[in-house]
Each structure stands twice: as structure tokens, then as C-alpha cells.
Amino acid sequence: MMLSKSCIYGVQAAIYMASLPRNEYVSIQQIAAKLNISFHFLTKVLQNLTQAGLLISYRGPNGGVALARPSSQISLADVIDAIDGSDIFKECLLGLPGCGVADPCPAHENWTSMRSRLHHLCSTLTLEELGKRANQLNVRLANSRAPINPAKLLTEAR
Amino acid sequence: MMLSKSCIYGVQAAIYMASLPRNEYVSIQQIAAKLNISFHFLTKVLQNLTQAGLLISYRGPNGGVALARPSSQISLADVIDAIDGSDIFKECLLGLPGCGVADPCPAHENWTSMRSRLHHLCSTLTLEELGKRANQLNVRLANSRAPINPAKLLTEAR
DNA sequence: TTGTATTAAGAGTGCTTTATCTGAAATTAT
DNA sequence: ATAATTTCAGATAAAGCACTCTTAATACAA
Numbered sequence: 001m002m003l004s005k006s007c008i009y010g011v012q013a014a015i016y017m018a019s020l021p022r023n024e025y026v027s028i029q030q031i032a033a034k035l036n037i038s039f040h041f042l043t044k045v046l047q048n049l050t051q052a053g054l055l056i057s058y059r060g061p062n063g064g065v066a067l068a069r070p071s072s073q074i075s076l077a078d079v080i081d082a083i084d085g086s087d088i089f090k091e092c093l094l095g096l097p098g099c100g101v102a103d104p105c106p107a108h109e110n111w112t113s114m115r116s117r118l119h120h121l122c123s124t125l126t127l128e129e130l131g132k133r134a135n136q137l138n139v140r141l142a143n144s145r146a147p148i149n150p151a152k153l154l155t156e157a158r
Numbered sequence: 159m160m161l162s163k164s165c166i167y168g169v170q171a172a173i174y175m176a177s178l179p180r181n182e183y184v185s186i187q188q189i190a191a192k193l194n195i196s197f198h199f200l201t202k203v204l205q206n207l208t209q210a211g212l213l214i215s216y217r218g219p220n221g222g223v224a225l226a227r228p229s230s231q232i233s234l235a236d237v238i239d240a241i242d243g244s245d246i247f248k249e250c251l252l253g254l255p256g257c258g259v260a261d262p263c264p265a266h267e268n269w270t271s272m273r274s275r276l277h278h279l280c281s282t283l284t285l286e287e288l289g290k291r292a293n294q295l296n297v298r299l300a301n302s303r304a305p306i307n308p309a310k311l312l313t314e315a316r
Numbered sequence: 317t318t319g320t321a322t323t324a325a326g327a328g329t330g331c332t333t334t335a336t337c338t339g340a341a342a343t344t345a346t
Numbered sequence: 347a348t349a350a351t352t353t354c355a356g357a358t359a360a361a362g363c364a365c366t367c368t369t370a371a372t373a374c375a376a
Contacts, residue, residue, distance in 0.1 A: 001253070002160070002246065005364065008253040015264055027322070041365055047324065060373030061321045076265070088160065095159070095166040096301060103298060106173055106291035107234070110279055117275065121268055133264040140261060143254060163334065185352070199335055205354070218343025219351040 007083040018071035018131030025064035036143045052082035077122035089119040165241040176229035176289030183222035194301045210240035235280035247277040
């Protein structure tokens with residue numbers, strides 16, 4: 001898998017938050033229910049994002065998490081970096097430590113161009129853009145087709 | 159990690175075989191020694207490649223494995239596919255099952271173009287090309303700096 | 317002040333990947 | 347034949363990742 005499961009969950013949650021009409025505190029439980037993810041696990045994942053300064057969290061009733069910056073100023077790469085680290089954007093295809101211009105692996109040249117393309121894509125793709133698309137018809141975010149009614153969702157989350 | 163460790167070992171071994179002057183049976187022990195990989199583990203990995211029809215194996219003294227086709231007719235994608243499967247070339251960035259044109263995720267459009275680029279790169283990069291580069295000066299293949307003298311290597315491999 | 321909702325933190329469990337080991341089967345050489 | 351060499355197959359062990367659960371800390375509301 002390209003991204004770890006933790007990372008995918010984090011990205012999904014971040015996009016979900018960016019897709020909301022206003023940036024306000026959302027409970028992790030609500031996000032987990034909406035995205036069909038284990039609440040406890042998502043909690044751990046989002047802790048990474050708050051510690052990285054991408055989210056702000058607030059405990060207690062009506063608490064939750066919110067984007068620390070405007071969604072236009074958080075890139076996909078920011079989120080990936082906070083959870084999986086920046087290895088994907090730096091690593092050698094053949095996993096050779098220290099692979100670089102001075103000491104390249106046979107695939108070095110092809111791979112670096114690919115990698116930088118990937119990095120560019122992820123750095124310029126913002127949560128704002130992704131959130132907008134998530135709001136469009138026929139564009140989905142959750143792991144399984146979920147019911148649309150938010151009230152129902154909260155009930156299901158118990 | 160982009161590729162699994164098994165896959166990386168398999169690719170490295172395949173490139174090593176392609177880098178040899180002629181395509182003849184090489185013992186897995188020799189490859190493992192050259193690449194600094196656990197012999198037993200590499201054995202398991204290469205079994206995947208033989209079962210996929212990419213390698214031919216021969217038991218007994220002077221046996222070993224050899225490329226089943228000319229190195230120019232085996233692509234990097236072939237090797238990756240045989241070990242890790244073709245998920246990397248097909249998967250949704252956000253890990254959503256069934257993500258496609260009809261039912262896209264928010265990152266679908268950006269990701270598919272990236273993915274097809276990756277697939278194209280891996281399909282057109284042949285073991286012949288990679289083997290050639292592995293033979294060039296200052297291009298390395300093994301996980302750690304290895305001695306250059308092939309005779310010495312054979313001795314070390316016992 | 318007490319109760320409740322919520323995130324934070326960390327310990328614990330199970331599964332997958334990675335790695336090791338052993339014996340069997342095949343092939344060659346003596 | 348017998349011994350030596352090599353891949354094949356399966357069992358086992360160790361490590362890492364995904365996930366769960368429990369307890370603490372924090373904040374609000376009645």
C-alpha cells in the first residue's frame with residue numbers, strides 16, 4: 001500500500017473537516033461514524049495531526065478537533081508527512097540507504113523524477129480543493145456507502 | 159514503504175541476474191551473498207518469481223535460477239507484479255474500494271494520472287536497461303557497499 | 317460541586333510481514 | 347549406489363502494524 005492505513009484515515013478525516021461549511025470543532029466520534037472508521041483508532045491518528053500543529057483540539061462537551069489553519073493552507077503532503085513521515089517523497093525505489101546523485105541505484109534517475117512529481121502533486125493539492133470536491137455529487141469520501149442523514153449518524157455512533 | 163521488502167529483494171536479485179554477462183544459472187546463495195540478503199528469505203522470494211514464470215530454476219549441483227526470458231523482455235512492473243501484486247498500479251490513494259470514474263474519491267483525478275505515469279515507467283523499464291546501469295561505475299545495487307572482485311565474492315559465498 | 321462529554325495517553329491484543337530453520341525432492345558427480 | 351549440492355515446501359519465531367480497551371485529564375452544564 002502506498003500510504004499506511006493510519007495515514008489514509010488521517011487524510012480522509014482532514015478532507016471531511018475541510019468539506020464542512022465552516023471550520024468549527026467536530027467531535028472525533030462524529031468523524032469516525034461518518035467515515036466508518038474505528039473511533040479509538042482514529043483518535044490515535046488525529047493525535048498525530050494535532051501534535052504536528054495541523055489540528056486544534058478541545059476537550060469536554062462540545063469539544064472536538066478543527067483545522068488549525070485555513071484549509072487552503074494545508075496541503076495533502078502536510079497531512080501525509082505528519083503521519084507517515086516524508087519517506088515516500090525521499091525514499092529510493094530499491095530501498096538502498098544513501099541512494100543519491102553521488103551513489104545512485106540503477107533506477108535512480110527514473111525514480112527521482114517520478115518522486116518529485118508526486119511531491120509536487122501532494123504539496124499543491126490543498127484540503128480546500130479536496131474538501132470542495134468531496135462536497136460534489138457522486139464524489140465520495142467514506143470507506144463504505146454511508147447514509148446521508150447526519151442525525152441518524154449520530155444515533156448510530158451510540 | 160512503496161514496495162515491500164520481499165519485492166525490493168526480488169527486484170534487486172532480478173537486476174543482478176540481468177547484469178551478468180550471460181544468462182546462466184546462478185545459485186541463490188551467490189545472489190544472497192552479493193546483495194547482502196538472508197539466503198533463506200531470498201529463496202522464498204525467488205520462488206514467487208519462478209512460479210510467475212519470470213525465472214527458471216534448476217536443482218542440484220551447478221543448479222540455480224536464471225531469467226526465463228531475455229532481460230529486454232522483462233519489465234520492472236513484471237517483477238513487482240509477481241511479488242507485491244498490481245495493487246500499486248490500481249489502488250485508490252485514499253484506499254477506497256471501487257474508486258473509479260463513476261464513483262471517484264476527491265483525489266481521484268490527480269491520482270490516476272500519477273498512477274498511470276508510474277505504471278508506464280515501470281512497464282517500460284526493462285531488466286536489460288537496469289542491468290546495464292548496475293554494471294556502470296558508481297552505480298550500486300547491494301544494500302551495503304560490497305567488494306568489487308567477483309572471484310572474491312564467490313569465495314565468500316562459500 | 318457533581319456529573320457528563322470529550323480528547324489524551326498508554327497498555328494490551330491479534331494479524332501480517334519479515335526472517336529463520338528443517339527436512340524433502342531433484343540433480344549431478346564420484 | 348552413494349554422497350554432495352541445490353531448490354522446494356512447510357513450520358516456526360520475531361517484529362511491526364492495525365486495532366481495541368482502559369484510565370486519565372479537561373471542560374462544560376446543571
